[in-house]
Amino acid sequence: MKISDVLQKSSAQLDVELGSIINNYITLSDISSGADCAAVVKANAYGLGLEKVARAIYYNSKCNTFFVANLVEAINLRTILPDAIVYVFDGIFPEQVDTYLTHNIRPILNDLNQIKLWNGRRQSCAIHFDTGINRLGLSKVDTENFLNNTNDLKISLILSHLVNSEKVDNKSNNDQLNKFTKITHELKNVPASLSNSAGIYLGKDYHFDLVRPGIMLYGGNPGLPTRPNGIHDVVTLNARILQIRNLSPGMSVGYKAMWTANRNSRVALLNVGYADGILKTNDRNSHVFIAGAFAPVIGKVSMDMIAVDITEKEFDCVTVTDIAEILGTHITLEMVAKVSTLEPYEILTGIGHRYNRNYNLRT
Amino acid sequence: MKISDVLQKSSAQLDVELGSIINNYITLSDISSGADCAAVVKANAYGLGLEKVARAIYYNSKCNTFFVANLVEAINLRTILPDAIVYVFDGIFPEQVDTYLTHNIRPILNDLNQIKLWNGRRQSCAIHFDTGINRLGLSKVDTENFLNNTNDLKISLILSHLVNSEKVDNKSNNDQLNKFTKITHELKNVPASLSNSAGIYLGKDYHFDLVRPGIMLYGGNPGLPTRPNGIHDVVTLNARILQIRNLSPGMSVGYKAMWTANRNSRVALLNVGYADGILKTNDRNSHVFIAGAFAPVIGKVSMDMIAVDITEKEFDCVTVTDIAEILGTHITLEMVAKVSTLEPYEILTGIGHRYNRNYNLRT
Numbered sequence: 105m106k107i108s109d110v111l112q113k114s115s116a117q118l119d120v121e122l123g124s125i126i127n128n129y130i131t132l133s134d135i136s137s138g139a140d141c142a143a144v145v146k147a148n149a150y151g152l153g154l155e156k157v158a159r160a161i162y163y164n165s166k167c168n169t170f171f172v173a174n175l176v177e178a179i180n181l182r183t184i185l186p187d188a189i190v191y192v193f194d195g196i197f198p199e200q201v202d203t204y205l206t207h208n209i210r211p212i213l214n215d216l217n218q219i220k221l222w223n224g225r226r227q228s229c230a231i232h233f234d235t236g237i238n239r240l241g242l243s244k245v246d247t248e249n250f251l252n253n254t255n256d257l258k259i260s261l262i263l264s265h266l267v268n269s270e271k272v273d274n275k276s277n278n279d280q281l282n283k284f285t286k287i288t289h290e291l292k293n294v295p296a297s298l299s300n301s302a303g304i305y306l307g308k309d310y311h312f313d314l315v316r317p318g319i320m321l322y323g324g325n326p327g328l329p330t331r332p333n334g335i336h337d338v339v340t341l342n343a344r345i346l347q348i349r350n351l352s353p354g355m356s357v358g359y360k361a362m363w364t365a366n367r368n369s370r371v372a373l374l375n376v377g378y379a380d381g382i383l384k385t386n387d388r389n390s391h392v393f394i395a396g397a398f399a400p401v402i403g404k405v406s407m408d409m410i411a412v413d414i415t416e417k418e419f420d421c422v423t424v425t426d427i428a429e430i431l432g433t434h435i436t437l438e439m440v441a442k443v444s445t446l447e448p449y450e451i452l453t454g455i456g457h458r459y460n461r462n463y464n465l466r467t
Numbered sequence: 468m469k470i471s472d473v474l475q476k477s478s479a480q481l482d483v484e485l486g487s488i489i490n491n492y493i494t495l496s497d498i499s500s501g502a503d504c505a506a507v508v509k510a511n512a513y514g515l516g517l518e519k520v521a522r523a524i525y526y527n528s529k530c531n532t533f534f535v536a537n538l539v540e541a542i543n544l545r546t547i548l549p550d551a552i553v554y555v556f557d558g559i560f561p562e563q564v565d566t567y568l569t570h571n572i573r574p575i576l577n578d579l580n581q582i583k584l585w586n587g588r589r590q591s592c593a594i595h596f597d598t599g600i601n602r603l604g605l606s607k608v609d610t611e612n613f614l615n616n617t618n619d620l621k622i623s624l625i626l627s628h629l630v631n632s633e634k635v636d637n638k639s640n641n642d643q644l645n646k647f648t649k650i651t652h653e654l655k656n657v658p659a660s661l662s663n664s665a666g667i668y669l670g671k672d673y674h675f676d677l678v679r680p681g682i683m684l685y686g687g688n689p690g691l692p693t694r695p696n697g698i699h700d701v702v703t704l705n706a707r708i709l710q711i712r713n714l715s716p717g718m719s720v721g722y723k724a725m726w727t728a729n730r731n732s733r734v735a736l737l738n739v740g741y742a743d744g745i746l747k748t749n750d751r752n753s754h755v756f757i758a759g760a761f762a763p764v765i766g767k768v769s770m771d772m773i774a775v776d777i778t779e780k781e782f783d784c785v786t787v788t789d790i791a792e793i794l795g796t797h798i799t800l801e802m803v804a805k806v807s808t809l810e811p812y813e814i815l816t817g818i819g820h821r822y823n824r825n826y827n828l829r830t
Contacts, residue, residue, distance in 0.1 A: 105562045107569075114538040114563065147742035147770055147821065173771035174738060175477040176821070193771065194709055194738060197788060199468045200477060206470075214710050217787075238720045239736055239772055240710050267724050276724065346557055347577050347603050357601045361630050361639065373602055375537060375557060379510035379816040384809065407510055407812055408536035408556065409602055424580075425560060445808075446747065449770055453742040454817060458510065458539070 111460070116376045116430070118459035119340040120152050122160035123466040125321050129165050131334035132317045136304055139311040142169035144300070144318030146177060146193070151381075151453040152322060152339065155184050156463045161321075162188055164465075171316055175200055178209045191230055191261070195240060196221055210260060214240040216249060219257065228260035235264045235283040236276060251290045259294050261314065262287065269302035269310075270327030277306055288312065302326040324437055324448035331438075339452065340432035341459065343376035343392070345424050348414070357411045358403030369415045372399070372422065376430055377408040380456035382440060383430075390443045393434035395422050474823070479739045479793070481822035482703040483515050485523035486829040488684050492528050494697030495680045499667055502674040505532035507663070507681030509540060509556070514816040515685060515702065518547050519826045524684075525551055527828075534679055538563055541572045554593055554624070558603065559584060573623065577603040579612060582620065591623035598627045598646040599639060614653045622657050624677065625650065632665035632673075633690030640669055651675065665689040687800055687811035694801075702815065703795035704822065706739035706755070708787050711777070720774045721766030732778045735762070735785065739793055740771040743819035745803060746793075753806045756797035758785050 133141035149157035154177070161167050162185050169189040172178050178192045189210065195218050196204060196211035204211055205227055212230040213219045222229050231250070234241030241264065242250060264284045268274035281298070288296045295313035301320035303310050305328060323338035325331040351357070351365040365371075374392065378385055383405045390401040392412050399412040399419060414422050429435050437448040444451070496504035512520035517540070524530050525548050532552040535541050541555045552573065558581050559567060559574035567574050568590055575593040576582045585592050594613070597604030604627065605613060627647045631637035644661070651659045658676035664683035666673050668691060686701035688694040714720070714728040728734075737755065741748055746768045753764040755775050762775040762782060777785050792798050800811040807814070 105565075107566055110562055110566045111539050111542065113560075114557070147740075147819075151742070174821075176474050176823075179474065194477070197476075199473055202468075203470055203473045234712075236719070236724075237722070238712055238714060238718055238734065239769065239774065243712060267719070267722060349597075349601055349606060351601060355601055356599070356630070359600070359630060361599075371601065377510075378813050379514070381817070385813055386808070406602065407816060411602065445749070450741050450748055453770060453819070454744070456510075456816070457820065458537075460539075 113344070115458055115460040116341060116343040116380060117427075118455065118461045119342070120156065120461070120463050121336075121338050121340075121466065122156060122463055124323060124336040124338045125157060125160060126164045128321050128323065128335050128338070129161055129167060129317075131332075132301070132304055132315065132320060133165070136315045137308045137311045140169065140314045141167060142171060142297075142314055142316045143167050143321060144171045144316055145181065146171065146173035146318070147453050150318065150322045150449070151455045153461065153463070154180055158184050158188075160463075160465060169314065175203060175209070179203070179207055182207045182209060189260075193232075193240065212240075212263070215242060216246050219250065219255065222257060224256045226258060228258045230261040230263055231259055233262060233264045233284065233287050235280040237265050237267045239265070241265070247287065251287070259291070261297055262291055262294050263297040263316075266298065266300060266303050269300055269306060272306065277310075281309060300326070302328060305332065319449055319452075322452055324452060326448075337433055337436070339437075339455070341376070341382065341430040341455070342427045342432075343374040343410075343430050345372045345422070345426050345428065346375050346409070347373045348422070348424055349373070356403070358406065360404055363403035363411075367415065369413060370419070371402065372412050372414045372428075374410050374412060374428055375408065377406045377410060379407045380458055381454035382444075382451060383410060384444050384446075387443055390440075391435060392428040392430055393432070394426065394428035395419055398434070399428070476707070478821055478823040479704065479706040479743060480790075481818065481824045482705070483519065483824070483826050484699075484701050484703075484829065485519060485826055487686060487699040487701045488520060488523060489527045491684050491686065491698050491701070492524055492530060492680075494695075495664070495667055495678065495683060496528070499678045500671045500674045503532065503677045504530060505534060505660075505677055505679045506530050506684060507534045507679055508544065509534060509536035509681070510816050513681065513685045513812070514818045516824065516826070517543055521547050521551075523828060532677065538566060538572070542566070542570055545570045545572060552623075556595075556603065558595075575603075575626070578605060579609050582613065582618065585620060587619045589621060591621045593624035593626055594622055596625060596627045596647065596650050598643040600628050600630045602628070604628070610650065614650070622654070624658050624660055625654055626660040626679075629661065629663065629666050632663055632669060635669065640673075644672060663689070665691060668695065682812055682815075685815055687815060689811075700796055700799070702800075702818070704739070704745065704793040704818070705790045705795075706737040706773075706793050708735045708785070708789050708791065709738050709772070710736045711785070711787055712736070719766070721769060723767055726766040726774075730778065732776060733782070734765065735775050735777050735791075737773050737775060737791055738771065740769045740773060742770045743821055744817035745807075745814060746773060747807050747809075750806055753803075754798060755791040755793055756795070757789065757791035758782055761797070762791070
């Protein structure tokens, strides 16, 4: 066996279905009332790998606009996609101006100082208007000031960000929509963008000229009552059984002896732990999927290892080096989120770097 | 300004004091009754960077023995340190034998099948005896079987792992000590190892020939009532202020509007979020340290951003691009652990990959 194959089998495995990301993109684009659809690929494409994800989307869809968080991510993306449009949420600071210009990256200007810094440049920028989330973006006062004065900016996009987009009935959505719509009336010829993933599902009024999905590209549900049709799983994590032990009643498993056998038990040790993300030390009611059934995680999660109870008859066939699903179609992001008290976003961006990473492109 | 300097300032910063790791190593080695002291560097040296950490320890202390979790980590370490002794906790499987042999890596054999697989080889190995944690290692039955039969192994180390080493009075420590001591009597000429970081503090009886600290090398407290003298902080995380906003009473911050101003407030947005580890979406009572005082994190933590309340007078001097300590001497691992319900181990191994990483070697 080649050493590369040996090493692949020595780690737990992360599979990313690039084809599902593309299909999710198409689903989101199709329901966006003809608006352009960008892709948010910040935080290393939500932890899944910027290079593979950005290339897959760019070369297999009509997407040509990408959003990242900071300038370092933008430079990485520029190297990967020389011709894509790249926007940076963090804004711009004086020492960064040359780097933005040289690499043809578009800053998202968040306050009047940043606008002053970019004024007169011949390169495009976006303006972020805050309509209620009070993170980045022009405040109400700044917005009035900006709209009442002339500027010498090449504005390719104006945008804002929703507070409660996953809650269809929350009145803040309509408030923000009204505020943002007023701004678009003042800046008639500039493309506008309001909606993240969940915002797209608020309907046509929220689509404007460009939508900016993130989490749903990666198969996550941002908090909608159910994950919409046409959004598919992207990530599968599989771990390998390192050892199987037989325990007598009264024997404990793991640090602090937090699980004790109350019958003759069969326990499998898997090669994934909290250093690999997903599971937290104190997770309760976690399961893995093995041999067609759910096996409970028992005892304290270790850094590099978990134990699962495979005493039940359906696991009789399970043997050392078998693999178990930690995340995928059976152990869903929602299930992991519920057990760990983390959100799907955190689970994806928290996936560790020790997995053997495998990217599939079936569309 | 050079582009490298621009990019450094565009990310949050992770500083690793390699000198503190070395000093922590010396502290742990000095109290280990003349036992050799190894270094556990699994999970990318607890998230801090295998290459920098392993080199620093190897070339600045007497340490020449390292423990990793799996074969991939071992191969990486072998490339970094061609002459160090490298043990692998995960054990060995048939397809891995050649790779272990070629790269002079020592498997830790965990059951009779693994022992059979290595029998007759001229390369050293370790044997892991389970004395109560019921993770990896020879069971009681396997142990008796092993001790009652001859073998043709070159055993350079026997080891076991404590369940409750951080609790001085827990009776399981003494039970495990007795079981392991009996095994060492049967295998008199083989070096033995029982203690992780906390085990070292259980005293001389627990030191045997080799101790294997992990978390305390990196400045963490594994659960001792107080962190012992001579163990120093290793990690500092600093984030940068992207924008400062003035809020009126009734205005909310962040997703789901989970914090609302009850006075005229000044809020700073920092360039670190849950994608960078440390802070979880729903953390409450978190703080950052800025301008000599503690500022509360407010609202929901975002993927790439947090908001902190800097309304109080002591923050009047704070301005955009100032930096704030997220983890370090003021915001300690213990404090973060308490707020996040994560353990120091999880916090370290969960540190994200977006930081500008800076390694200092002051001893």
